[in-house]
Amino acid sequence: MALELRNITKRYGAVQVLHPTSINVTNGEFLTLLGPSGSGKTTVLRLIGGFTDPSDGSIFFDGINMTRLPANRRPFNTVFQDYALFPHMTVAQNVSYGPLVQRRPPGAAGKLIDETLEIVGLSGLRARYPSQLSGGQKQRVALARAIVCEPKVILLDEPLAALDANLRRQMQLFLKQIQRRIRTTFVFVTHDQDEAITMSDRIVVMNHGRIEQQGSPRDLYYRPRTRFVANFFGDNNLLEGVLVEAQVVETALGRLPISSSHNTPTGRKVFLSIRPESLKLGQGPFSVTAEIEEVMFGGASTRLLLHAEAAPDIKLDMRLPGETRENAPKIGERVSLIYDPLDAVIVEE
Amino acid sequence: MQTRFLRIALFLAAAAVPLVLILVPIGSFLLLSLFRAEKHQIIHDFTLINYVNFLGSWTYLGTFLGTLLLCLEVMALSLILGYPIAWFIWRQRGSRQYLLLLLAVVPLFMSYIVKLYTLRSMLGLNGLINQILLGIGIFQSPSRVLLFNQRAVLMTMAVIYLPFVILPIFLALERIPRSLLHASTDLGAGAWDTFRRVVLPLSLPGTIAGGLFAFVLALGDFITPQMVGGTTGFTIGRVIFSQFGLAYDWPFGAAMASILLATALAGIVAAGYAITRQRV
Numbered sequence: 337m338a339l340e341l342r343n344i345t346k347r348y349g350a351v352q353v354l355h356p357t358s359i360n361v362t363n364g365e366f367l368t369l370l371g372p373s374g375s376g377k378t379t380v381l382r383l384i385g386g387f388t389d390p391s392d393g394s395i396f397f398d399g400i401n402m403t404r405l406p407a408n409r410r411p412f413n414t415v416f417q418d419y420a421l422f423p424h425m426t427v428a429q430n431v432s433y434g435p436l437v438q439r440r441p442p443g444a445a446g447k448l449i450d451e452t453l454e455i456v457g458l459s460g461l462r463a464r465y466p467s468q469l470s471g472g473q474k475q476r477v478a479l480a481r482a483i484v485c486e487p488k489v490i491l492l493d494e495p496l497a498a499l500d501a502n503l504r505r506q507m508q509l510f511l512k513q514i515q516r517r518i519r520t521t522f523v524f525v526t527h528d529q530d531e532a533i534t535m536s537d538r539i540v541v542m543n544h545g546r547i548e549q550q551g552s553p554r555d556l557y558y559r560p561r562t563r564f565v566a567n568f569f570g571d572n573n574l575l576e577g578v579l580v581e582a583q584v585v586e587t588a589l590g591r592l593p594i595s596s597s598h599n600t601p602t603g604r605k606v607f608l609s610i611r612p613e614s615l616k617l618g619q620g621p622f623s624v625t626a627e628i629e630e631v632m633f634g635g636a637s638t639r640l641l642l643h644a645e646a647a648p649d650i651k652l653d654m655r656l657p658g659e660t661r662e663n664a665p666k667i668g669e670r671v672s673l674i675y676d677p678l679d680a681v682i683v684e685e
Numbered sequence: 686m687q688t689r690f691l692r693i694a695l696f697l698a699a700a701a702v703p704l705v706l707i708l709v710p711i712g713s714f715l716l717l718s719l720f721r722a723e724k725h726q727i728i729h730d731f732t733l734i735n736y737v738n739f740l741g742s743w744t745y746l747g748t749f750l751g752t753l754l755l756c757l758e759v760m761a762l763s764l765i766l767g768y769p770i771a772w773f774i775w776r777q778r779g780s781r782q783y784l785l786l787l788l789a790v791v792p793l794f795m796s797y798i799v800k801l802y803t804l805r806s807m808l809g810l811n812g813l814i815n816q817i818l819l820g821i822g823i824f825q826s827p828s829r830v831l832l833f834n835q836r837a838v839l840m841t842m843a844v845i846y847l848p849f850v851i852l853p854i855f856l857a858l859e860r861i862p863r864s865l866l867h868a869s870t871d872l873g874a875g876a877w878d879t880f881r882r883v884v885l886p887l888s889l890p891g892t893i894a895g896g897l898f899a900f901v902l903a904l905g906d907f908i909t910p911q912m913v914g915g916t917t918g919f920t921i922g923r924v925i926f927s928q929f930g931l932a933y934d935w936p937f938g939a940a941m942a943s944i945l946l947a948t949a950l951a952g953i954v955a956a957g958y959a960i961t962r963q964r965v
Contacts, residue, residue, distance in 0.1 A: 387867055407870045420868035424886045424963065437874035437882070485872060 338363040338521060339384070339489055344393030346379050354379045354545045356393060361489070361523060366515055368524045370532040370568075371542035377525045380542070381491050384523060386410050397488065413482035414491040418498070419474045421466040427477050428453070428462040434485035445484075452484040455514065472503050479514065489521045496531065508535055529569045533557065541565050558611070559596070559681055566609040566683045571653050573615065574683070575608040585682060588647040589624050595677035606682040612639070614679035615654035623672045626652055628665055640665060642673075711946070718940035725933040735940035745924065745941070752921040753948070755839060756903040762843035763899040767850030768892065772884075774851070775858040786855065790848045797845075801912045804841045808832045808913065833915025841913045842903050849902065850895035857891020858884070890960045897956040901949045921945060 339361040346354040354376040361367050369377040382388045384395060386407030394403040402410055413434070421430050431453060435445035453459045456476040466474060475495060482490050492511075496504045512535050515522050526532055532539050533553040540550040541564070549556060549565045560566035566574060577587035579600055584591050585608045592608055600606060626642035629651075637655045644650045652673070656665065665671070719731050739745050774785045792800060807813045808831040815831065818824040831837060861884060869879040907922030914920070921941060928938030 385871060387870075407867075408873050408875060412871075414868070414871045416864050416868055418862070418864055420862065420864035422865060422868070422883060433869070433874075433882070434872035437869070437872060437878045481868075481872065 338365075338398060339523075340396040341380070341384070342394050342396065344380075344383055344390040344395065346376075346383065346388065347391045352545060354383075354390075357545075357547055358393075359540060359547070359550075361521055363521055364519045366512070366522045366524065366535060366537045368526060368532040368536035368539045369542060370526060370529065370539050371548075372527055374544075375542040376545040377527075377542045378493060379545075381414075381493055381523065381525045384489070385412055385414050385491050411488040412491055413485050413487040413489075414493060415475075415478045415482050415495045417494045419466075419478040419495075421474055421477055421481075423466050425465075426462065427458055427464050427466075427469070430466070430477055431458075431480045431484050434481060438485070448486075449484055452480045455483070455517065456480040471499050472507060475499065475507055476510075479511070483514070483518060483520070487520065489523060492522060492524045494526055495524075496526070496528075504531070511535065533569065541568065558679075560609060560683050563607055563683050563685055566607065566681075571612050573608075573610045573612065573652055573654075575610075575650065577606060577608055579604050579606045579682060583677070588650055589644050590622065590646065592622055592624075592680070593677040594680045594682060596681050598682055600682060600684060604684070606684055608680055609683050610675050610680045612653045613637075613655045613657075614675050615652065615673050616675060617656070617671055618674045619672050620674040623674045624652075625670060625672055628667055628669045628671065631665055631667055638665070642671070645670070714939045714946075715943055717936055718943045720936045722934045722936050727936060735937045736944075738937065739940060739944065745921075748919055748924055749921045749941075749944070751919075752904070755835065755920060756900050758839050759842045759846065759903040760896045760900040762839060763846050763850045764892065764896050766843060767847050767895060768854055770847070771851045771854035771858060771895075774855055789851045789855075792845070793848045797908070800845055801841065801909060804844060805832065805913055808837055808840070832913060834917045835914065837913040837915070838910050838918040838920070841909050842906060843899070845909065846899040846902050849898040853891040853894040853898070854888060855891075857888040857894075860891075861887045886963070890963050893956050893959050897952060900952050904945060904949050904952075 339359075341357060341359045343356040343358055344354065345352065345356050353374075357376075357380065359367075359380070369380055371377045379388070383390050386402075386405060390403065394401055396402065397411065422433065425433065428449065432445065432449050435442075435449065450459075453462065456479055458473070458476055458480060461469065461473065466477070469477065478495070479490075495511075496507050499507060508531060511522075511524075524532075524535065533556075536553055538550065539553055539556055541548040541556060543564050549561050551559070556565055557569050560569070563574065566572050575585070575587045575589065575592070577585040577592070579602050580586045580591070581602060583594055585594060585606060587608060594608065625645040627645060628640055628642050630639075630641040632639040632641075637657050640654045640656060642652045642654065644652060654673070717727075718735055719733070721728050721730075721732050721734050739749075770789065774782060774789060777785055809815070810827045810829060810832075812831070815824065815827045819827065831840075865883055865887070866879060869883045874882065905922060907920065907926045910918045910920040910923050911926075914923075922945075925938050925941045925945070928934045928941065932938075
């Protein structure tokens with residue numbers, strides 16, 4: 337266990353921005369703190385970095401208590417949201433700032449700086465000033481500046497938020513490749529679920545200053561445990577109902593089966609969560625009839641928005657893969673929907 | 686058609702104000718400096734005799750160079766005093782910062798003469814400074830070294846121009862994004878390294894501007910040397926004043942004023958060049 341947060345909390349006066357939270361990060365892991373603004377994810381990052389002190393709890397790294405260690409003496413480096421590049425220094429000067437102020441021997445540091453600039457693909461831009469760089473290039477400088485310090489953990493505070501969609505996807509891949517190459521632990525903060533899913537080894541979902549759920553991207557996507565998580569990752573169908581038997585939920589659309597294991601007692605109010613791509617056209621013992629409201633062609637798949645016949649105010653969302661001209665669905669058409677009970681999970685409020 | 690005419694008329698009227706109030710007086714001064722005076726009469730033929738007289742006489746040129754040196758000293762002293770104050774105000778949080786900032790600029794709203802008299806009484810024989818120095822035992826008896834000399838002019842000017850120095854430095858500091866300070870700390874820099882390598886370079890434009898204010902204000906000030914300078918605190922401002930008010934040699938005064946203006950402009954250009962060289 338490399339980085340351990342033990343019951344850290346943060347209060348500003350009477351406002352509790354972070355309830356007691358424990359997170360363990362293993363060496364070389366890409367961990368993402370995911371949540372909407374105000375969820376406490378940035379607070380966690382700032383606490384790890386040492387920019388704020390926890391009101392309670394402690395931070396350990398490799399068994400050493402770092403809670404009271406000032407930011408400049410922690411073996412962690414941050415990539416800031418606005419990059420925070422020094423405007424009066426060139427790319428090379430920005431990157432060599434860490435080794436310089438840490439009084440590292442110039443010879444070895446110089447070699448490391450060259451290597452790092454090579455890794456992030458900035459060797460040709462050494463003499464440029466930040467004002468002469470594009471957003472993606474600034475991002476690389478910020479990353480290089482952190483990497484060159486050879487930190488045990490790199491903290492990234494929404495580093496891709498300011499980039500446009502195309503560049504963001506490129507940088508996601510780039511960050512992931514860099515992380516694999518240098519084998520450093522990354523703690524990444526974002527509010528973008530797609531980013532979290534595509535990049536992380538593990539995601540910690542936060543909401544209202546608490547951890548909602550943590551696990552692998554697949555876990556969180558297919559096995560959400562709370563309504564918040566079920567809604568947060570991509571589109572989802574959440575049907576309100578009551579768990580009448582261990583494997584049956586009574587909803588406005590009838591009694592619908594689930595096959596996944598859970599430990600919710602029967603009689604509890606729950607939500608049945610079915611991903612849009614798990615809904616299929618077809619007949620079965622528990623099929624639901626619905627009317628197509630909207631057809632949105634999306635290339636690889638077509639999105640259908642429907643409402644149930646039995647309860648018109650219940651909207652359903654589904655994806656049809658590889659549409660052909662013959663079976664193109666039409667607005668107003670009535671269809672029968674089924675799903676594999678293995679793909680359905682129940683979540684609680 | 687009528688509105689367009691009105692617009693042009695309004696533009697001309699607006700442009701006329703700075704034209705008439707700034708450029709015309711300066712132009713007339715330059716013109717005046719090319720005339721000469723004889724027995725308090727201005728002779729209207731073009732000559733460079735005033736400039737030749739100025740450059741040829743060590744009394745005038747020496748005073749001018751002495752004044753330049755004094756102004757540089759004022760600039761240095763007010764920066765040495767002003768920078769730490771601006772920095773201190775900048776480090777404060779919330780309402781305390783604004784209160785301190787307000788206190789720092791309050792002297793701007795006070796009468797110049799009142800400030801001069803206050804400083805004069807503080808520097809005087811029974812003044813606050815003398816009393817303090819007596820109290821801690823540095824002086825054995827009250828001393829006159831603090832007043833009516835070049836040193837008194839230097840100290841008084843530096844103190845009086847302090848708000849003009851503090852304000853631009855504070856604004857420059859305030860413009861530094863907090864994240865840069867965090868980044869510096871994050872990369873392992875201590876407080877001193879952060880100050881020396883990030884804060885100081887990034888606040889340099891404001892510091893240059895503040896220094897320029899002090900320099901230019903000191904250059905044109907003839908009241909302070911008169912009030913606290915005594916007989917040795919002679920500056921070019923006083924010389925120019927006496928050419929107009931006492932000697933009635935307006936063309937010679939105008940020539941020296943023109944040289945002073947050129948010096949101030951040179952200072953402004955140099956400062957502007959230094960600021961644009963900063964990448965902030």
